[in-house]
Amino acid sequence: MNHGLILPILLPMLAGSLLLVRSYLSLRVKRVLSLAVTWALLPISIWLLLQADSGELQLYALGNWQAPFGIVLMLDRLSALMLVTTAVLAGFAMLYAVRGDDERGANFHALFQFQLLGINGAFLTGDLFNLFVFFEILLIASYSLLVYGGGAQRIKTGVHYVVLNLVASSLFLIGIGILYGLLGTLNLADLALKIAEADAERQPLLAAAGFLLLIVFGLKAAILPLYFWLPSAYAAATAPVAALFAIMTKVGLYAIVRVFTLLFGNQAGGLAHLVDDLLWPVAMLTLVAGVIGALAVRRFERLIGYLVIVSVGTLLAGIALGTADSLSGALFYLIHSSWICAALFLLADLVARQRGELGGRLRTGPRLANPLLLGAMFFIAAVSVAGLPPFSGFLGKVMLLRAAGTGQQALELWPVVLIGGLGMLVALSRAGSVLFWRTADEAVAKPELDSVRTLAAIGLLACSPLLVVAAQPVYAYTQATAQQLLDVGAYLQLVRGGGA
Amino acid sequence: MEALYALTLGVLTAAGVYLLMRARVYPVVMGLTLISYAVNLFLFAMGRLGTGVPAVIGKSAEHGDPLPQALVLTAIVIGFAMTAFVVVLSLRALGELHTDHVDGEEPR
Numbered sequence: 001m002n003h004g005l006i007l008p009i010l011l012p013m014l015a016g017s018l019l020l021v022r023s024y025l026s027l028r029v030k031r032v033l034s035l036a037v038t039w040a041l042l043p044i045s046i047w048l049l050l051q052a053d054s055g056e057l058q059l060y061a062l063g064n065w066q067a068p069f070g071i072v073l074m075l076d077r078l079s080a081l082m083l084v085t086t087a088v089l090a091g092f093a094m095l096y097a098v099r100g101d102d103e104r105g106a107n108f109h110a111l112f113q114f115q116l117l118g119i120n121g122a123f124l125t126g127d128l129f130n131l132f133v134f135f136e137i138l139l140i141a142s143y144s145l146l147v148y149g150g151g152a153q154r155i156k157t158g159v160h161y162v163v164l165n166l167v168a169s170s171l172f173l174i175g176i177g178i179l180y181g182l183l184g185t186l187n188l189a190d191l192a193l194k195i196a197e198a199d200a201e202r203q204p205l206l207a208a209a210g211f212l213l214l215i216v217f218g219l220k221a222a223i224l225p226l227y228f229w230l231p232s233a234y235a236a237a238t239a240p241v242a243a244l245f246a247i248m249t250k251v252g253l254y255a256i257v258r259v260f261t262l263l264f265g266n267q268a269g270g271l272a273h274l275v276d277d278l279l280w281p282v283a284m285l286t287l288v289a290g291v292i293g294a295l296a297v298r299r300f301e302r303l304i305g306y307l308v309i310v311s312v313g314t315l316l317a318g319i320a321l322g323t324a325d326s327l328s329g330a331l332f333y334l335i336h337s338s339w340i341c342a343a344l345f346l347l348a349d350l351v352a353r354q355r356g357e358l359g360g361r362l363r364t365g366p367r368l369a370n371p372l373l374l375g376a377m378f379f380i381a382a383v384s385v386a387g388l389p390p391f392s393g394f395l396g397k398v399m400l401l402r403a404a405g406t407g408q409q410a411l412e413l414w415p416v417v418l419i420g421g422l423g424m425l426v427a428l429s430r431a432g433s434v435l436f437w438r439t440a441d442e443a444v445a446k447p448e449l450d451s452v453r454t455l456a457a458i459g460l461l462a463c464s465p466l467l468v469v470a471a472q473p474v475y476a477y478t479q480a481t482a483q484q485l486l487d488v489g490a491y492l493q494l495v496r497g498g499g500a
Numbered sequence: 501m502e503a504l505y506a507l508t509l510g511v512l513t514a515a516g517v518y519l520l521m522r523a524r525v526y527p528v529v530m531g532l533t534l535i536s537y538a539v540n541l542f543l544f545a546m547g548r549l550g551t552g553v554p555a556v557i558g559k560s561a562e563h564g565d566p567l568p569q570a571l572v573l574t575a576i577v578i579g580f581a582m583t584a585f586v587v588v589l590s591l592r593a594l595g596e597l598h599t600d601h602v603d604g605e606e607p608r
Contacts, residue, residue, distance in 0.1 A: 181546035
């Protein structure tokens with residue numbers, strides 16, 4: 001048994017606990033510890049990714065209780081990929097935070113580590129109830145992080161966010177309860193096995209449980225009728241927190257991929273592809289709603305919130321298509337969109353700091369003190385997020401569009417994605433021209449530009465061209481991931497054969 | 501017993517949803533609590549209802565399923581923490597926004 005599997009969970013948990021019980025430590029020590037742990041997750045995740053790339057599924061049985069009786073962690077290509085994406089994102093967000101954002105309240109670093117614990121745990125777990133527990137961990141950390149720093153706006157969106165997620169948690173438990181009541185197991189692979197064997201009498205109830213889970217994950221992922229909380233919540237959050245939250249919608253999407261390829265996937269008999277037909281129109285509408293929102297906003301941060309929703313719609317389209325090509329395109333786009341949206345949140349904060357009281361409002365404001373640097377960063381981010389060459393968004397979109405084939409689905413996907421891209425470009429050009437060109441002659445009295453903060457934002461931005469340079473191996477990896485996901489048999493073998 | 505149990509869950513859930521729709525923080529917190537009671541009872545019932553079935557294997561011919569009870573315990577603990585958090589958050593909201601409406605402003 002490979003004990004490395006539990007490190008991405010154990011490390012932030014221990015660091016978070018230490019930071020909490022030793023909360024009297026000086027901020028300097030906390031920063032060093034928190035930064036060190038966050039960055040240490042990157043080599044660990046990459047190491048796990050290299051292991052997962054052998055194609056073999058790894059199980060880690062906690063307390064050595066074998067599946068399906070004990071709780072297991074499961075490492076496959078998808079979870080390793082998500083871990084690496086999170087580690088990169090969290091590293092830069094933390095680097096940004098240590099320059100002052102962590103002073104606005106108590107225990108920022110402990111909360112940040114617990115958030116990472118929840119996210120990493122959700123990616124690694126092989127048990128549905130454990131997924132619920134990790135969701136709750138990441139949620140309670142995110143509740144506190146969202147209102148971190150206080151202020152009326154944060155509290156206001158915080159109430160919405162918390163209440164919505166508590167209702168979703170109840171639905172999650174009901175879904176879990178139905179599955180357990182009917183099948184007597186909660187191990188994901190074992191569930192898949194039992195769902196495939198379920199008789200026609202139990203299928204409608206199982207389908208109900210599946211749709212309940214879709215609602216829960218849909219709320220986390222912010223798909224169409226469930227996204228209204230996102231733009232104001234992300235806009236209100238402190239910049240490094242908003243950047244970290246860019247991965248949170250992806251946790252929802254990850255859960256959708258995991259549950260609806262494994263449990264209700266190819267081998268699920270009468271329940272195979274339960275939600276694919278529903279996801280397709282929802283994906284299109286989410287994309288359209290995101291673009292309309294982006295065109296209507298009056299604040300830069302909210303604009304990025306809507307861009308996150310557009311990326312969710314695009315990703316969901318890839319998931320709904322359900323072929324290996326579309327899934328791998330979606331995964332490529334997922335890496336790109338997490339990093340770029342996070343970079344945009346950091347950049348928005350850098351810009352807002354030079355505009356005095358106006359902040360991120362899209363109105364004529366004071367001249368920026370560093371228009372060239374920030375403008376160039378904005379330009380790269382905008383081109384990348386809107387999906388124009390030569391950056392990574394373009395590659396992701398091309399992969400997705402090519403995967404749609406030439407049939408009816410291509411007829412729907414192409415115009416929505418391409419016109420959506422145009423809409424995003426219009427919204428971003430509007431924001432950019434207001435922020436950088438249509439300014440007064442005077443700059444604010446004390447414009448800030450912290451070199452470490454800028455470095456963190458540039459670091460995340462640089463991932464976009466890097467993804468293009470490394471597109472070939474990354475694409476090969478996502479392709480292998482998609483094939484592994486669709487080949488459910490290997491997962492079922494884990495339970496049948498007792499697992500490693 | 502099943503019918504009574506189901507009825508209880510239904511009433512709890514309906515009352516909880518109604519209170520949620522009141523859109524004032526105190527009823528909302530009460531509603532969330534009622535819903536979480538209903539959910540916990542529901543989880544508990546997934547081990548099947550029965551009397552005189554001990555959870556320990558070997559004590560009698562039939563034994564109760566202990567796992568739903570473990571799940572319920574976890575869910576109760578988590579629910580407790582979440583309720584505590586939402587109460588504190590509501591008090592904060594009341595202090596900062598001077599209204600108990602969940603939107604942070606009185607409806608016009």
